[in-house]
Amino acid sequence: MDKLAAMRVFVAIVDGGTLTEAARRLGKSLPSVVRSLARLEEALGLRLLERSTRQSYLTPEGRSYYETCCHVLSEIDTAEQDLAAQQGEPAGEVRITAPVEFGNRFVWPCLRDIRERSPGLVPHVTLTDVPLDLVEGGYDLAVRIGPQPDSEMRATVIGEMPTRHCAAPAFLERVGRPERPEDMAGMPAVCVDIAGRRTGQLWPYLDEDGKRRTFRCKAVLYVNEVRMARAACEAGVGLGFFYLYQVHDAIADGRLVSLFEDRRPPPQPVRLIRHAARERPKRVSAAIDALEGALRQALKGLGA
Template sequence: MDQLRAMRTFVQIANDGSLTAAARSLNCSLPTVVRLLADLESHLGVRLLNRTTRRLSLTAEGQHYLEQASTILAAIDESEAFLRAGQIEPGGTLRVTAPVQFGQRYVAPAVTGFVRRYPAVKCQLELNDRNVDLLQEGLDVGVRIGPLPDSTLVARQVGHVRRMVVAAPAYLKHQGVPLDPWDLQQGKAVLAHRAMRSWRFQDKGKTFTVPVEGNLEFNQIAPAIEACVAGMGFGMFLSYQVGEELHSGSLVRVLADFELPVRPVNVIYPHAGLLPARTRLFVDWLCHALDGVTSMQG
């Protein structure tokens, strides 16, 4: 059996949705397509497609094999294209995801620089604060902040961040510098969202929460930071979110001795051994761009 041909045939069948359409796309006879699919299923020892008189559908094994086979074939096609063209410039579409503010501040400039360097690549950056499933949503590379669950994804840590309390110098002069997290209850808190009405700290390895109150609440980080800079109260943010303000002195970090442990920042991607050239190059590019950036203030 020509396994590569059988693999291409199966992917074409799955993409076209029928044996007849796949035969037409591959410019071969219907009996040939049927035979190649049967040979592949026999070789693998599993059924890849459920076939009825009206429709085809992937089995669970077929869905898994389709993802793997598509990646393998894409890598082969790209390698052959490079050799035929006598160059090593990557091309194709690259889909990347990252948290909104982190993506705006750090990932977007890296994406722009990558496309400037490799103009044959089309890059789509999707900023979202939910943890998306890379494989399910067809994404190539993601940035995650925080511990990673057990996964088949590959992760490369590029730094860390921590959650910290900050305030404007003028507010601290008026309110006083808190020496203990409970001192925050004597002032006002600027809330970034409803889930942050109790702030978590640790002391001597023990974690505890402090309820906070204020008369400003936002559902986005940026305006909450602006309110803190304006002297409207204490705010709790991730270090990268207020890095520029800390550097300029418009915000000051307080209660550093009570902060929770750092949270890792990882670049994640699937199929380490079968990455297309564009993905492999972008992962290296992004890791280099983010290296050390996220270790600020911590």
């Protein structure tokens, strides 16, 4: 049995929803698809799918095996694309992950440039504020804001991102404007809690001697998505602490007021992250070159 071929058939069955649809997508006969699945299940010694007359359902073992198959097949396809790309222009899929709003605001314009310069490249972008594991997720490249990642990753600093403590004008009229950064600790706050660990409650600032300090904000609302947190701050629910790009427009048009400009903490580095142990195929090098140059200019334009 050709195990890789059987894995492709299995993935096509799951993605298509039925054996008939899988056969259509693969250009195979229905009996050959049925035989391939049966042989794969027999070789594994377990049942991957529970089948009804109209639809197939993954067993728990089948779901785990499906995820493994997707990863393995993606790695094989990528390796083949890389070998082909070495003979000519950069080509193939480039898997990129970036924070949601940062991706929409800065990465998207870069993708247009990538497509114009290297039409053979196919960007596959995942926007999420949760830091993803590049190895586990099969990503080639990530945009990260914040501390240096672990040593298994190679990082290139492409700019800096300031932060802002801010509040709506109506909130400051109602509650009063804090006189010192420390005063914010006792005021209602909106906490951006991305990974569910409540690390967003610790807000940094500089003390009178210029030393970095933190305080635990008095959260009255936890939100795992920046857009809602910003909307809550604009509505006067509480203070907020954001990266500048997340509130730049709201501050510019007066929906939010930036607090303690002279006491804000140092900006956070913005990095392009990739695997340290891997050679850079042409498709990844082309994406890095395009992103690095464009993002440096965009960050300078933001004032970073």
